[in-house]
Amino acid sequence: MRCPFCQNEDTQVKDSRPTDDKSSIRRRRFCAGCGARFTTFERVQLRELTVIKKAGRRVPFDRLKLERSLDIALRKRPVESERVDRMINGIVRRLESMGENEVEVEDIGNLVMEGLAGLDQVAYVRYASVYKNFREASDFVNFLHNINTNDGEGD
Incomplete structure (x- = not known):
C-alpha cells in the first residue's frame, strides 16, 4: 500500500x-x-459494477461518489457515521446482489432515497431536490405534500 x-x-x-x-x-x-x-x-467486492448514466454513458461504480453525495445531503444533520456506513454498505450489497454487472443510475438513486427516507427526513428532501431536479419552490412543496400524504412512500 x-x-x-x-x-x-x-x-x-x-x-x-x-x-x-x-x-x-x-x-x-x-x-x-x-x-x-x-x-x-x-x-x-462481489463484482465490478458499471453505472449506466441517463445519457447512456457507462462509468465504473464509485463508492466514494456515493459517500460524497450522502455527506452533502447529511451535512450538519444529527446522524451517526456508523448508520451512514451501514446504509452505504447495504446499498452496495443490494447492487452487487442484483446479479447484473451494469446498473442504472436511477436504481442507485432509488436505493439512496429509500435509505434516506428512513434515516433523516431533511437529508431525504435535500437529496431528492438534486436527484429529482427541483427547479422551483413549488417542486419542494409538492414533494413534501406527497411525503405527508403517502407517509414517506415518495412521490
Whole structure:
C-alpha cells in the first residue's frame, strides 16, 4: 500500500480489526519512509459494477461518489457515521446482489432515497431536490405534500 503522504510503497500493517458492522477490515499502517501513520479499509467486492448514466454513458461504480453525495445531503444533520456506513454498505450489497454487472443510475438513486427516507427526513428532501431536479419552490412543496400524504412512500 502506497503512503498517501510521501508515496513510498514500503508500508507496514500495525493493527487490523473488523469494523463494527463486520463489513470491512480497518488497518492501521505505518510508512517506513516518512514515519506517517494512516488507516485503510478492506471490503469484499462481489463484482465490478458499471453505472449506466441517463445519457447512456457507462462509468465504473464509485463508492466514494456515493459517500460524497450522502455527506452533502447529511451535512450538519444529527446522524451517526456508523448508520451512514451501514446504509452505504447495504446499498452496495443490494447492487452487487442484483446479479447484473451494469446498473442504472436511477436504481442507485432509488436505493439512496429509500435509505434516506428512513434515516433523516431533511437529508431525504435535500437529496431528492438534486436527484429529482427541483427547479422551483413549488417542486419542494409538492414533494413534501406527497411525503405527508403517502407517509414517506415518495412521490
